[in-house]
Each structure stands twice: as structure tokens, then as C-alpha cells.
Amino acid sequence: MTLEIDWTRCDGHGLCAALLPDRISRDEWGFPVLHGTKLPPDTAVRRAVAACPALALRLTRT
């Protein structure tokens, strides 16, 4: 699975980085930095996608 960020939606308050600290960090402005976009479709990833308050995260099958 590939994790995509819709940058026009993300407001950078960092919930995703808090939920997936091993996979997502934050840049100096607070916006998420993915450590590689290929992810296993595990529960933690799905939960983070669902939790994004801005609906900015999307998992795609590629």
C-alpha cells in the first residue's frame, strides 16, 4: 500500500506522526514527513488514516 498526503488538506497539527512515530515525523513547520511511502496495510496505519481530522491521508493499492 502507498500512503499519500493531500497537501491541500493537511493542516499539519501532527496527529498522524503521533500515531505512527516510527513512520512519520514532522518538518520544522509541523507538516508530516513520511519515511518511505510504501507501507504494510496494518491496523496502525489504517487507524492513522482514519484519524486524520483533515481527511488528508489516503492509502492506495500500488
Place this chain on the structure above:
Amino acid sequence: MTTTMGRLAADPASATWTIGAARVLAGLDRNAVLDARTHLDTHGPLPAADLGRLLGLLDASGLTGRGGAGFPLAAKLRALRGQRPTVVVNGSESEPASVKDRVLLRRTPHLVLDGALAVAVALRGRRVTVAVHDAAAAAAVRTAAAQRPDGNRVRVELVSGGFVAGEARALVRALDGGPALPPGRREHATDHGVLLANAETFAQLAVLIRLGRHRFADTGTRTEPGTTLLTVGGAVGRPGVVELPLGTPLGIVLAAAQAGQPRLVVAGGYHGSWHPAVPAIELSRSGLAAAGGTLGAGVLLVLDDSTCALGELARVTAWLAAESAGQCGPCRFGLPALARDVQALCQGHPGAAEIALRHARAVDGRGACRHPDGTARFVTSALHLLQDETYLHLHHGGCGRPVLGLLPIGGRP
């Protein structure tokens, strides 16, 4: 160190000249505008071409979009086969240094319409929309459309001229009545049933249909046949819109443009890259790629020792930051940070270059459109090249040269 300074003329009806035989610019040496009759006298009638023939021609010539992204036109036609798309001519030309598309629309509009209408007919599309951001181009296209029997299919739309608004997907949204902003999701103009290409691309297609694949390949390189248009400006005696065979060495263009002592060139526009003025660099997509750059939007700006290159860089970076549409966090915050870094570099702050390179990496690829990526490439390529200047600004308070503004920003017609 005296060179003839030539700023890109603010008047987009600026000079046109050619290296080799004129194709797209044919007739413009003798006519201010090619009307229907002078167009026919110059180019001859347009042979009919169905979709199969168009695809054959495009596959043989590999004609790619001339607006910056360089996407093959054949692939767009295939994606829209059977969908009766609207054909959109992107004449919004959002690169501030570029005037080539405006010159085409104002001075040889029939050639652009020939190409666009040929695509519309082949794909059985109903309409051709020409998107421009200046009234003179709009008037020229309307006049041309009124002179031809198929002109009733042509619609002219005045659109906003911002840098990012000229991005293909932003333009499609604006024509749909939406905001002139790139969408957040990955999608293409073709997903909206729209075949969009820039004005030069359609003019080149009209040339290709007339010449056929073999004569079209009489000039250019084996892999990139034909000619290209460049808007040439900066420290040259003869600025203007130039048609040249693809693969022409940079040195020939610099000599023909009367560049006195060229030291640096900016190729591809402000999403392009900086290069030393090495005469052997081949002006083609592959030639510039080999030099680590891009032909991009077909812009070639020359810098000599008369101006402070770092100051030029700082002006353009500040402009690029201001052009961010502000939708995406890394672009909205990162580009102004990058602009401040380059300004700090000019003022001799130690460590500013490293911070600028770090910020360039931080914005690269992190937006809904390519604006941050292009800006990062522009700044990074300059910083790698301008090490002597950086040293002078750091240790001697500057290079002692004024900032002449040879890289144009804003002030567009």
C-alpha cells in the same frame, strides 16, 4: 567587460528570429501578423488528418508538450480517444520570462488554431478553447477565428496570469468555473475529458501535419526531430523569440543572440536550472537532461559579469515564494523560508547556503503541484554554481556588482 545589455522586451510583439529555416515562425520576418491569406500563402493548405494519421505522425516525431512538463502529445490523444474532449490551448504562459506563446497567438494565430482544430476534428471534440491572460492575444485569436470557416468552434477565455494558475490542472479547474488552483489529488486534465496542450505544441503539430514525418525530421536530432522555440533574454544584444533546430549547441545561440561575455545561463524558466555558459550544451530535452537541467518552458536567460548573480537569484526566489498558491503547508512556509535564506546569503550570513539547501530538500515533492519541486531545482542548481559569489558575499561583504534585474519578474503585459 562591456556588453550590450538587452532586457527581454516588455512588448511581447518583440523580435523573432531563427537559426536555420523558420517553420513555426515562418512569415513573421515579413509580416507583423499572418492573417488568413498570408497564413495560407506562407504555409499552404492544411492536409486532412484523421486520428490514425495524427497518431502515426506524433509517434514518429515524438512531439512533446512545449509548456514545461514535456508530456508526449500522442499519449494524451490516446487517453481521450472516443471521449469527444474539449481541446484547450494553454496560452496563459505563466513563466514571466517567456513570451513565445503570446508571440504565436498574437502574430501567427492561424497556425495554433490549425493544430488545435485538427486535434478537435480527429477526436470529434466539439470545441477548442484558447486560454490566454492578455487582451491582445485574445483579440488576435478572435480575429483569426472570424476569418476561417471552422472558427465558430473556437472560444477564447481570459484567465488569470499567476504562475501556478497556468498549471494545466489549475487551468482546467478555472475553465470549469472553479478556483485557479491545482487539485489536491493526483489527476490529469485528461481525467476531465480535456485535451490540454500549450500554444507552441499545437503550432508544431500544424507544421508536422503539413510536412509529414520525414520532412519534419530533416532538422533536429534523431530522437528529437524538428525545431523548438526559445524566449532568449538577459545579457544579450538581440533578445526575442527564437526558433532553432533541437540539439543546437548553446554556443551558437549565444553568438546569434549577441551575448558579449556570457557566464551563466538559466534554462527552462524559473522551474528550470542554472548552468555555466558551456558552448557545447545541446539545446534539446536530452541535451539539457545530460547537463542536469531541463528545456522546461523554453526560456534561455543569459547572465554576464555586469550583475550580481546571487542578487538575481534572491529576487526570483522571493518572487517564486510569493507565487505559492498557499494551499500546501510545505510550500506555503518552505518557499518563504528559502527566499529568506537566499537573501541572508546575499547579506553574507554564514551557513545560509547550507540552510537554503536543506530547505530546498524539505519542500521538494511536497505539494499538490510541481511548484515547490521546480523552485527547489532552480535554487539548488544556482547555489551549486555560485560558490565564488557566495565566498565574496560571505568574506568581502558582496561581489561589488549591482543587481540589474536581468532575470525578469512580474511586470508582464
